[in-house]
Amino acid sequence: MRAIRETPVHRDPDERSERVTTLAVGEEAVVVATGAHWTRVVVPDQPSSLDPAGYPGWVPTAALGATPLDVARGRLGAAYVWGGLDCSGLVHLAFRACGVRVPRDAADQAAAAAPVSEPEPGDLFFFGRRGEPVSHVGFVTEVGLLHATEGRGVVEEPVPAERRETLLGAGRLG
Template sequence: MRAAREVAVHREPDDASERVTSLAAGEEVFVVETQGEWTLVLAPDQPTHLDPAGYPGWVRTDALAEADPLAVARGFVGTPYVWGGLGRDGIDCSGLVHVSFRAFGVRVPRDAADQAAAAVPVDDPRPGDLWFFGRPGEPVSHVGFVTEVGLLHATPGVGVVEQPMPEERRATLLGAGRLA
């Protein structure tokens, strides 16, 4: 199990409880137990005298996921768009894809056109696949995740958003693909 986004780790299963550490997006954890909306985890990449298996603490269960880059990407919703950005202070469309896969140890190219070249085309895209956009005869210039709603992407002037496919994007949709 891994952290789907950066998340606070608490001493007790309560938001008002002391924050003892944080998990980075994609950080591996071992699940000890679950109580409702809370999960007790050990963070093995954070050695401590408190537990030889890793730093212990409680996190919101919805902050954890199996290897799910889409879950990581959703953790960036609201992040501003910054050309060339790769973090919470600002991110671009291909950076969102790159970081979301990298959080689970999957190396993918940094740029949208290279991501499209690395993807296996799919005719029936499912959530977690990628939409690729551009003008015919030109390199892919935009990428976003396929979602149940439509599209999760980082776009200038808006930032990271999940929304139904905008008409202006639909007009430049080149296809969908899946990264391994």
């Protein structure tokens, strides 16, 4: 599994216990045991004499995910930053955190995606004006759309009317 956000790793399954290390966004965590709210992991990219498989500890189960959509959801509420955590930057970050290399810009992501006629959560919606390059991208979700939007940051919402008017299609990366 991978961290969907920067996550403290604790010695025991209790947020008051000692913080022993931190998982970076997208960092791999090998699951050793799972409880109701906490997961015991080892972190292979953090070698340790405590465990030959990697640094051991406990993380909140909700901080781990396996898909780019999980990673993107971990960024909900983050500020929009043009050229950083903008719409295509969110997609790029989420896939990269899962070890999948995808293009950085929305138009290039659309060109690399396999078109889908029945989008599923985790697929991408592509938006723009007909005859122009794709100018916006977001994840398909059960709610509708998870995307980074100027002024509101990373949000998950039903597809707004102004976006439905410019929906060009859906695709699948990876």
